Amino acid sequence: MPEIVTVESGATVAEALRDATSVLAGAGCDASRLDAELLLAEVLGVGRERLIVDAGAELDAETLARFDQLVRRRAAHEPVAYILGRKAFRRIELAVDRRVLIPRPETELLVEVGLTLPFGASVVDVGTGSGAVALALKSERPDLEVWGTDVDGGALAVARENGSRLGLRVEFIESDLLDGVDRRFDAVLANLPYVAEGTSLPPDIALYEPALALFGGPDSLDVIRRLLGMVDEVPLVALEVGLPEAVESLARRAGFPFVDRLRDLAGHERVVVARR
Numbered sequence: 157m158p159e160i161v162t163v164e165s166g167a168t169v170a171e172a173l174r175d176a177t178s179v180l181a182g183a184g185c186d187a188s189r190l191d192a193e194l195l196l197a198e199v200l201g202v203g204r205e206r207l208i209v210d211a212g213a214e215l216d217a218e219t220l221a222r223f224d225q226l227v228r229r230r231a232a233h234e235p236v237a238y239i240l241g242r243k244a245f246r247r248i249e250l251a252v253d254r255r256v257l258i259p260r261p262e263t264e265l266l267v268e269v270g271l272t273l274p275f276g277a278s279v280v281d282v283g284t285g286s287g288a289v290a291l292a293l294k295s296e297r298p299d300l301e302v303w304g305t306d307v308d309g310g311a312l313a314v315a316r317e318n319g320s321r322l323g324l325r326v327e328f329i330e331s332d333l334l335d336g337v338d339r340r341f342d343a344v345l346a347n348l349p350y351v352a353e354g355t356s357l358p359p360d361i362a363l364y365e366p367a368l369a370l371f372g373g374p375d376s377l378d379v380i381r382r383l384l385g386m387v388d389e390v391p392l393v394a395l396e397v398g399l400p401e402a403v404e405s406l407a408r409r410a411g412f413p414f415v416d417r418l419r420d421l422a423g424h425e426r427v428v429v430a431r432r
């Protein structure tokens with residue numbers, strides 16, 4: 157990797173942030189100032205607001221060296237969440253690493269669908285990754301019986317660690333979708349891979365996030381299509397999608413007469429809710 161001199165030794169907080177922001181902007185990071193602040197706050201073990209109060213404080217050589225390392229990682233497009241090892245999702249904070257997709261804000265819609273379930277209902281989060289949907293739902297609705305499945309053992313290990321650390325009782329099962337999961341659910345929630353194979357993605361995603369979490373075959377629908385073939389007896393299925401119309405017709409063909417599409421905060425139809 158080329159040498160990146162991010163900050164001069166003896167720099168103040170304000171100078172270190174200014175230099176790092178310019179390095180990150182030059183590397184193509186959209187939120188360069190925010191990222192620089194998050195990384196420096198991490199190194200100092202303080203909240204971001206402290207950086208404003210202490211803008212004139214001088215940083216010692218060790219702090220600057222550690223900050224420099226993190227800035228280099230971000231300049232190589234590693235997402236901030238992997239560098240920090242955590243990501244907030246609804247009311248919980250999840251540990252994340254490269255074995256799991258970084259939970260996205262739009263996925264919170266699936267949790268909102270889960271919140272509408274009747275008392276004591278059983279629900280499974282298929283393709284649970286870090287456990288985001290399953291754990292957030294359990295944290296907000298302890299009455300629900302919540303499961304999570306993933307085909308990837310590494311992802312499941314992260315989900316299980318998150319469950320134990322948060323003290324939330326969710327059962328995580330290694331499974332190809334619902335294959336071999338011998339139980340009936342009142343609802344299935346799933347954010348499965350829905351990017352078409354061959355799609356060019358930004359480097360933050362393409363270089364770091366697991367391909368198994370992203371790609372859904374040539375038309376992007378392979379995994380969702382297979383799941384819809386396995387939910388014959390489930391009354392409610394909510395899917396995060398990239399192609400809402402196509403998934404709505406798949407759901408109707410799978411025997412769901414009632415289908416709604418929910419928009420995310422950016423105004424995109426992001427979740428298809430199928431009921432019978």
Ligand SMILES: C[S@@+](CC[C@H](N)C(=O)[O-])C[C@H]1O[C@@H](n2cnc3c(N)ncnc32)[C@H](O)[C@@H]1O
Nearest residue numbers: 257259283284285306307308332333347349369
């Ligand atoms: C888009 S990620 C979503 C992760 C998490 N639900 C979230 O929203 O942050 C998709 C997840 O589905 C898993 N997955 C892919 N194919 C699967 C399959 N056939 N069966 C179960 N899980 C699968 C991946 O390993 C990955 O963890």
